[in-house]
Amino acid sequence: MSATYHxxxxxxxxxxxxxxxxxxDAAPGVESVTVDLExxxxxxxxxxxxxxxxxxxxxxxxxxxGRAA
Amino acid sequence: MSATYHxxxxxxxxxxxxxxxxxxDAAPGVESVTVDLExxxxxxxxxxxxxxxxxxxxxxxxxxxGRAA
Numbered sequence: 001m002s003a004t005y006h007x008x009x010x011x012x013x014x015x016x017x018x019x020x021x022x023x024x025d026a027a028p029g030v031e032s033v034t035v036d037l038e039x040x041x042x043x044x045x046x047x048x049x050x051x052x053x054x055x056x057x058x059x060x061x062x063x064x065x066g067r068a069a
Numbered sequence: 070m071s072a073t074y075h076x077x078x079x080x081x082x083x084x085x086x087x088x089x090x091x092x093x094d095a096a097p098g099v100e101s102v103t104v105d106l107e108x109x110x111x112x113x114x115x116x117x118x119x120x121x122x123x124x125x126x127x128x129x130x131x132x133x134x135g136r137a138a
Contacts, residue, residue, distance in 0.1 A: 014131070015083035021130030060129055061090030062083070 002045035006065030022060035027052035041068050071114035075134030091129035096121035110137050
C-alpha cells in the first residue's frame, strides 16, 4: 500500500531528507518514503495512517496538504 | 543562557526552518532558536540541555556537531 501527499515548503535536498527522516521515524508502519521536490509531494509506502504522516510533516517544520491522489 | 551548536546539512531556508521547529518542539526549556545558514550553526537560548538539542537535530534529519563555542 502506498499513498502520495502534498507537502509544502520543501525547497532543496536537505528539506527532502528532513521530511523523509521525520516520516520514517515518527510514523510506525512506514516502509519507504520518496520525495518529489519539484512536485512538492511525498510518496509513502507501508501501513502508516494519514494522521501520523501529517504529524510527522508538521513537526519537521513543513506543511501537510493532504493526499495528492 | 544561550549556546551555539554546529549543525551540518542545512542548505536553504526550508532546512533552517525545519531545524528551528524541531528544536523548539522537542527540547523543553527552549526560548528561541536562531539559525545561521552560512556558518552552519544554530544558537539556542533557554535552559535546554545539549542532549535534547542533539536528539532534535538528528530526528529532523540533520547532523549535530556539538557546541560551536
